[in-house]
Structures are given as structure tokens and as C-alpha cells.
Amino acid sequence: MNVAIRVRKSVRQMRPYHPPLEGRTDKVRLDFNENPIGCSPAVRRALAKLSSASISAYPEQETIRKKAARHFGVGTQELLLTNGTDEALSLIVNTLVDPADRVLLVEPTYAMYRFYSELAGARVVALRYDNEMRFPFSSVIEELRRAPRVFFLPNPNSPTGSLLSTRELRRILQVAVRTMVVIDEAYFEFSGVTVISWIRRHKNLIVTRTFSKTCGLAGLRLGCLFTNEELAAQMRKAQSPYPVNVAALAAAEAAMRDRAFIVRTVREVIRGRKELESGLGKLGVRCFPSAGNFVLAYFANRAKLIVATLERKGILVRDRSGDFAGEGYVRITLGTLAQTRRLLRELKASI
Ligand SMILES: Cc1ncc(COP(=O)(O)O)c(C=O)c1O
Structure with missing residues (x-):
């Protein structure tokens, strides 16, 4: 049987969007701006x-x-x-x-x-x-x-x-x-x-x-x-x-x-954000001021290697280089303070 089903032009023209969302449960997930602290x-x-x-x-x-x-x-x-x-x-x-x-x-x-x-x-x-x-x-x-x-x-x-x-x-x-x-x-x-x-x-x-x-x-x-x-x-x-x-x-x-859970989360994220920003600064990594639960850092041509090294250690961060003109932009979500400190230790070891 010959069938001719037409998909809408706007769909045919779209590029597929598949963020890397599988197999993340057991990892330290600092890649999707969720709340790694969990829920109430x-x-x-x-x-x-x-x-x-x-x-x-x-x-x-x-x-x-x-x-x-x-x-x-x-x-x-x-x-x-x-x-x-x-x-x-x-x-x-x-x-x-x-x-x-x-x-x-x-x-x-x-x-x-x-x-x-x-x-x-x-x-x-x-x-x-x-x-x-x-x-x-x-x-x-x-x-x-x-x-x-x-x-x-x-x-x-x-x-x-x-x-x-x-x-x-x-x-x-x-x-x-x-x-x-x-x-x-x-x-x-x-x-x-x-x-x-x-x-x-x-x-x-x-x-x-x-x-x-x-x-x-x-x-x-x-x-x-x-x-x-x-x-x-x-x-x-x-x-x-x-x-x-x-x-x-x-x-x-x-x-x-x-509300107490919300207040605790916000406090922990804001404290973690300060630690991450200053920790990255000490490692000589540029980052941009952030008002969210994440920080955008610039690792230049080391970004891919660093993201892969962290992943081997069980820490996921998101390489956003595809969004920018050049390589090197990595978005890091704030997790618990312990997770942020562990991330900084691993970064120090791999930079
Ligand atoms: C700016 C912005 N809006 C909305 C969302 C997603 O929100 P929701 O999970 O409610 O669909 C995100 C997720 O990362 C986001 O960055």
C-alpha cells in the first residue's frame, strides 16, 4: 500500500533537540539547573x-x-x-x-x-x-x-x-x-x-x-x-x-x-554560588556574575577535557560552547555545599 503522509513544514525544518538526559540518576547532577538538594x-x-x-x-x-x-x-x-x-x-x-x-x-x-x-x-x-x-x-x-x-x-x-x-x-x-x-x-x-x-x-x-x-x-x-x-x-x-x-x-x-525548605535551598545555593565564583577565580577560571542557581564559567580550549574528566569522576556539568561563537563555556549548577566543594577539588586536580 502506498501512503503519502505529509509532516508540517515547520516540523520538517526543525533541528532535533535532545539534551543529554539519560543515565544521570546516580551522578552528581550539576548540569540541568535542577535542585540537587532534592525536594522537601x-x-x-x-x-x-x-x-x-x-x-x-x-x-x-x-x-x-x-x-x-x-x-x-x-x-x-x-x-x-x-x-x-x-x-x-x-x-x-x-x-x-x-x-x-x-x-x-x-x-x-x-x-x-x-x-x-x-x-x-x-x-x-x-x-x-x-x-x-x-x-x-x-x-x-x-x-x-x-x-x-x-x-x-x-x-x-x-x-x-x-x-x-x-x-x-x-x-x-x-x-x-x-x-x-x-x-x-x-x-x-x-x-x-x-x-x-x-x-x-x-x-x-x-x-x-x-x-x-x-x-x-x-x-x-x-x-x-x-x-x-x-x-x-x-x-x-x-x-x-x-x-x-x-x-x-x-x-x-x-x-x-x-517555606523553610525553600529558604534553606536559596541560602545554600547563594552561599555555594559565592564559593564557586571565588574558587573558580582562585583557579584562574573566568566566570560571569550570576543571579541564578548556576554559574557560567569559561575554560577556553580545556572545556571538553574538563567536562569529560569530571564526568569520569561522577560529576555532570553542561558544556554550552555550542551556544557561543567560541569553545569553552561550561554551565555549572549549584548543588549542596558539599557537592560544590567536591567539584572545586576535582577541578583543582584536573586544571
Ligand atoms: C529560563 C528557564 N525557564 C524554564 C525552565 C524549565 O522550567 P520547567 O521545568 O518548569 O519546564 C528552565 C530550565 O532549565 C529555564 O532555564
Whole structure:
């Protein structure tokens, strides 16, 4: 039988994106900006308590959505729970972007902005951080005047670690009169800078957050999208009725309640970040100031060897050289202080 199935042009044209995600469980995972400290014990208890009745029913999310709204300080109708930030990004593109629309990014950045935009057949306009990892502010303002449909802006950005001030963000929102600005605050707890409270005032603003980082729930896939009520209602129409599973909902409730775990994680990461930055400095390795739970270091032509040597010792870090003009850029996630110290010892031995 002869069949002729056509795959959409936008999919045919995409490059496959397969981050190295297998066989990592037993390693020291400093490669994907997860929370290597783990998750709150309260989350594990909540998961253990899930009844057979709740597992076998389609998930009901309204109670948790209300609790999440209180937790984040927004109205219930201004919040969507999503299957990780990734689903929020996909939803944003599905709701706002038609084929051939322009989507603005500043690269290198989180890969899924380009992924969902290309999947939708959008035209990606990509500006770049410079070699000092500085944000190209005036070029961004210029591009916003050309009215792209969406501007994806993580704050802080990964892998550069760079952070924009609320003053700079306000300026961007003022200029973006015909553009939806998506401020991805995945690493907010480590930077302390947020614009969640602006969603009512700025109708061109969407903010996203995740439970994958500070709360350590990356494996359960849970994110949040915040925007004005009118747009949130439109987005809900474009979302499947059961995007978040019962385990993630139960975990979220426990994670939000255990604020002490969040505070401890943030403290440990920020302390580790200082130690890592100063340790790298002592080894003569350049690194860029970071407001996230990771540091971007520059190992020049030794990067590949160092990443491979660390891997042999059971420590995973992420070679991000592919994102930059030259070789040598490695992103290191902050784990526990003990893990960071072990990493520094291994680096000292191999440099
Ligand atoms: C900027 C940024 N946003 C979002 C994510 C992923 O979030 P989630 O696990 O909620 O999909 C990442 C993951 O590394 C990230 O770097």
C-alpha cells in the first residue's frame, strides 16, 4: 500500500533537540539547573499519601489553584497551572502566535522559546548577549518598535546568569505596546527580582514561574503562568482540561507549605554560588556574575577535557560552547555545599 503522509513544514525544518538526559540518576547532577538538594520531605509524605481513588480519577485542580494564587499573591483568575514552564510557553505560542509572526529572543537563552516558536512556524528574531554577557538593551528597544508578537525574556537568563533591573523591565514594557512580553522567572528565588505584581497594570505582560528549581519538583512537571484575567481566560480555552497530574498537585501543596525548605535551598545555593565564583577565580577560571542557581564559567580550549574528566569522576556539568561563537563555556549548577566543594577539588586536580 502506498501512503503519502505529509509532516508540517515547520516540523520538517526543525533541528532535533535532545539534551543529554539519560543515565544521570546516580551522578552528581550539576548540569540541568535542577535542585540537587532534592525536594522537601513534606512532598514525599504527600505523595505517599495519595489514595487509589485520587490516582484513578482525572485531576481536580481548583483547590490547589486557589492556594497557589494566595501563595504567589495574585487573583485566582490571573493564574494558570501548567505542565512545567514548558507547557506555559507552548500555550503562549498557541494563543498568540500565527505562522510567520515574529518572536523576539536574546540568545543564548533557554532553548524552548525557539523550539515552540519554530514549531508554530513563527519567524525567530534573535539578538545576542555580547562576550561579556551583557544584554543588548538598545537593540531590543529598537526591535520592540517593530512590534514582534512575543518577546521571551527570562530574568535571570540561563545560561548567562544575567539579570535585568525592574527599571529596565519597566522601560521594555513601556516600549512593547504591540508585543506580549513574557518574563520567565524560573530562577526568581535566587535573584529576588520579580514583576508578578505588575500583571494588572501591564496588559502586555505574562510572568512564568516553576516548581522545578527551588522546590525540586522537576520530575513532576509543574509551572505557573500569571497574566491579566482577560488573557488568562483566553489561554484557558487553549489549554487541555487536565494539564497537571494529581501527583504534581499534591506535591505543589506540600512544597508551598514548607517555606523553610525553600529558604534553606536559596541560602545554600547563594552561599555555594559565592564559593564557586571565588574558587573558580582562585583557579584562574573566568566566570560571569550570576543571579541564578548556576554559574557560567569559561575554560577556553580545556572545556571538553574538563567536562569529560569530571564526568569520569561522577560529576555532570553542561558544556554550552555550542551556544557561543567560541569553545569553552561550561554551565555549572549549584548543588549542596558539599557537592560544590567536591567539584572545586576535582577541578583543582584536573586544571
Ligand atoms: C529560563 C528557564 N525557564 C524554564 C525552565 C524549565 O522550567 P520547567 O521545568 O518548569 O519546564 C528552565 C530550565 O532549565 C529555564 O532555564
